[in-house]
Amino acid sequence: MLFLNENLLIIIFPIAFFLIFLFVWGIIRFVNIRNEKKKLIKKIQQSGYDQYEGEYDDQSETLIAKKDTSGRGSKLLSSFFSSVNTIFIGKKVDDLDVVRGKFLRAGLYQKNIETAFWGAKILFPFLFLVGFTLLRMTVYITLTTYYTAGIVVLGSLLAFYLPDIWLKQITDKRKERVLKALPDCMDLLVVCVEAGMGLDSAIKRVGDELNLSYPDLSGELNLLNLELRAGKQRKAALNNFAMRTGLSETKSLATLIIQTDKFGTSVAVALKVFSESFRTQRFQRAEEKAAKLPVSILFPLLVFIFPVLFVVILGPAAINIFHMFSKM
Numbered sequence: 001m002l003f004l005n006e007n008l009l010i011i012i013f014p015i016a017f018f019l020i021f022l023f024v025w026g027i028i029r030f031v032n033i034r035n036e037k038k039k040l041i042k043k044i045q046q047s048g049y050d051q052y053e054g055e056y057d058d059q060s061e062t063l064i065a066k067k068d069t070s071g072r073g074s075k076l077l078s079s080f081f082s083s084v085n086t087i088f089i090g091k092k093v094d095d096l097d098v099v100r101g102k103f104l105r106a107g108l109y110q111k112n113i114e115t116a117f118w119g120a121k122i123l124f125p126f127l128f129l130v131g132f133t134l135l136r137m138t139v140y141i142t143l144t145t146y147y148t149a150g151i152v153v154l155g156s157l158l159a160f161y162l163p164d165i166w167l168k169q170i171t172d173k174r175k176e177r178v179l180k181a182l183p184d185c186m187d188l189l190v191v192c193v194e195a196g197m198g199l200d201s202a203i204k205r206v207g208d209e210l211n212l213s214y215p216d217l218s219g220e221l222n223l224l225n226l227e228l229r230a231g232k233q234r235k236a237a238l239n240n241f242a243m244r245t246g247l248s249e250t251k252s253l254a255t256l257i258i259q260t261d262k263f264g265t266s267v268a269v270a271l272k273v274f275s276e277s278f279r280t281q282r283f284q285r286a287e288e289k290a291a292k293l294p295v296s297i298l299f300p301l302l303v304f305i306f307p308v309l310f311v312v313i314l315g316p317a318a319i320n321i322f323h324m325f326s327k328m
Contacts, residue, residue: 105246106171124159178245181214186275193268200228
């Protein structure tokens with residue numbers, strides 16, 4: 001009877017923890033969504049217009065949907081996670097407009113990527129609880145209750161935040177690739193504008209030229225060109241471009257072009273000055289990394305290289321001293 005009660009406790013405890021976790025998470029999400037909406041309303045009231053960073057109209061959503069080139073397998077997986085999200089939360093996530101920018105900065109343009117993301121965050125802890133419960137009842141029978149509770153809590157939290165970790169990693173890698181491509185992009189853009197091409201035509205030409213070497217930045221430039229050709233205002237299209245890349249450099253570039261159009265100054269001169277300043281900043285970042293290099297290699301040097309040197313240098317002397325004292 002005691003064995004049955006322990007097995008029943010093992011089954012009930014993960015389920016109860018999962019339900020309580022979902023309840024607390026729902027409350028936190030509701031508070032965060034309400035705060036985001038309040039900030040958004042306040043920002044719109046202060047600015048006086050509807051174009052703000054992170055918001056897309058129907059036209060932009062259509063252009064982004066055309067960029068979805070995912071395969072059939074990824075679409076099926078996305079649909080599966082979306083179904084899980086629909087079962088537990090509903091047909092629509094309330095803060096899709098807020099979350100949308102995170103996936104755009106990661107280069108994910110699938111239609112149901114937001115709902116698939118939240119479906120994965122719900123499904124992974126549930127799968128972990130089910131799998132760990134089966135292992136606890138079959139393999140780890142002698143595991144104490146305290147260790148079981150700790151593994152359940154930590155494993156569920158890790159499984160819940162696993163999609164966030166994955167999203168952050170691919171976002172950071174994409175930002176690095178875009179940042180690496182910006183100097184060449186600026187040089188080509190300056191050459192095209194100084195040759196007499198218009199800014200929109202120059203953006204299209206540079207996007208085509210960077211297709212093979214830097215596909216991430218090329219895709220963003222092509223999407224920017226599509227928005228401009230669709231009739232979107234240049235200010236809004238540039239702000240969307242800066243939001244999708246998520247870099248301070250692209251935000252500065254968008255602000256520079258917007259101010260140039262506003263005051264009627266030369267675009268070629270402004271882009272040339274920005275390109276030179278950007279290369280200076282890149283050189284300074286390289287110098288900063290070079291200055292941090294001695295500190296970075298200090299730990300591997302102490303752990304892996306110094307012990308080997310000590311063994312090679314002092315080893316023979318230690319052996320001779322040992323033999324000398326053994327003969328005495």
